[in-house]
Amino acid sequence: MELLKNKIREEGLVLSDAVLKVDSFLNHQVDPDLMKEIGKEFAEKFAAEKVTKILTLESSGISPALMTALELHVSVIFARKRKSLTLNDNVYVANVRSFTKGETNEVTVSKSFINKEDRVLIIDDFLANGQAAEGLIHIIEQAGAALAGVGIVIEKSFQPGGKELRDRGIRVESLARIQALENGKVQFLEEAFQA
Amino acid sequence: MELLKNKIREEGLVLSDAVLKVDSFLNHQVDPDLMKEIGKEFAEKFAAEKVTKILTLESSGISPALMTALELHVSVIFARKRKSLTLNDNVYVANVRSFTKGETNEVTVSKSFINKEDRVLIIDDFLANGQAAEGLIHIIEQAGAALAGVGIVIEKSFQPGGKELRDRGIRVESLARIQALENGKVQFLEEAFQA
Numbered sequence: 001m002e003l004l005k006n007k008i009r010e011e012g013l014v015l016s017d018a019v020l021k022v023d024s025f026l027n028h029q030v031d032p033d034l035m036k037e038i039g040k041e042f043a044e045k046f047a048a049e050k051v052t053k054i055l056t057l058e059s060s061g062i063s064p065a066l067m068t069a070l071e072l073h074v075s076v077i078f079a080r081k082r083k084s085l086t087l088n089d090n091v092y093v094a095n096v097r098s099f100t101k102g103e104t105n106e107v108t109v110s111k112s113f114i115n116k117e118d119r120v121l122i123i124d125d126f127l128a129n130g131q132a133a134e135g136l137i138h139i140i141e142q143a144g145a146a147l148a149g150v151g152i153v154i155e156k157s158f159q160p161g162g163k164e165l166r167d168r169g170i171r172v173e174s175l176a177r178i179q180a181l182e183n184g185k186v187q188f189l190e191e192a193f194q195a
Numbered sequence: 196m197e198l199l200k201n202k203i204r205e206e207g208l209v210l211s212d213a214v215l216k217v218d219s220f221l222n223h224q225v226d227p228d229l230m231k232e233i234g235k236e237f238a239e240k241f242a243a244e245k246v247t248k249i250l251t252l253e254s255s256g257i258s259p260a261l262m263t264a265l266e267l268h269v270s271v272i273f274a275r276k277r278k279s280l281t282l283n284d285n286v287y288v289a290n291v292r293s294f295t296k297g298e299t300n301e302v303t304v305s306k307s308f309i310n311k312e313d314r315v316l317i318i319d320d321f322l323a324n325g326q327a328a329e330g331l332i333h334i335i336e337q338a339g340a341a342l343a344g345v346g347i348v349i350e351k352s353f354q355p356g357g358k359e360l361r362d363r364g365i366r367v368e369s370l371a372r373i374q375a376l377e378n379g380k381v382q383f384l385e386e387a388f389q390a
Binding site: 035059067076080101 | 219
């Protein structure tokens, strides 16, 4: 998605060979017009998948997931990283290790919102080692629902998450795939193929 | 906002005289079409306020804030409840006590995203004791920015937050104001006035 890649080129900060900071439009400050285009793009890619629910993980996944949900006119559920006192125990649970935060969270989804009739599309901001996606897939499995696919805003293709999911036959659509973050520069996968 | 009040009547769960659970469309599962209408409503109410940024608090504030931002074509910033390893220390900090979760969080906003030229609109899902709004106002003050107002999806008017903010001359617009949650029923403020 060229609009997204340009935004990453202009505003992305390469903090190390593994960490790209996109706080100015995705992870802290959010550009709503860009999110709307991202939502349209995901909705188009997964149009044939008969999606009934979108599942994401708080907090950075919410914006792209909500905009995709708006296009597909389905509800979005954000898995929570801790149990709230206003959420009862009737929940699906999975463990997710955060690459950037270096911590493991228990993520929960109320059993009320996903059931075996659902076809669930996972949307998330980043795919690196695939821990978040694996946790959300585990929740979909517990619900007996079908996985419609995984939509990712930015995939770090030099980390194994994307390959592992695709090797299992899961449809993964990433709007920007990064091959490397070497020497403070973002190198996209497509550019490498064209070179 | 009648659409919102009907949704609260139909799907809100009164857990106690103080706690209303709206997990099915706002705090866990999100109805994107309702959020879009909420965004339009806030954008209309604050249309004259020359808003340059929207500020909210992760996670439940993000959906209504993003939809308002989309209407006003300004960026939305979500204050974070913990520091991420990819966020540096150049941040504004405030303490926020959560009524429902019974815990105090340090919330942070990067100094890059709000400055003294900004007119900031706060959007949040709930207003009860006003702790979240106070924390966000404290961040806006630190930035030297102007507060354009506070937009709340659901105000619990039987708790003091809304009155305290209005008494200080702050414009607070709540789309649904709840007067009481007694006997498992939601009683809206307007209904009481009309009786």
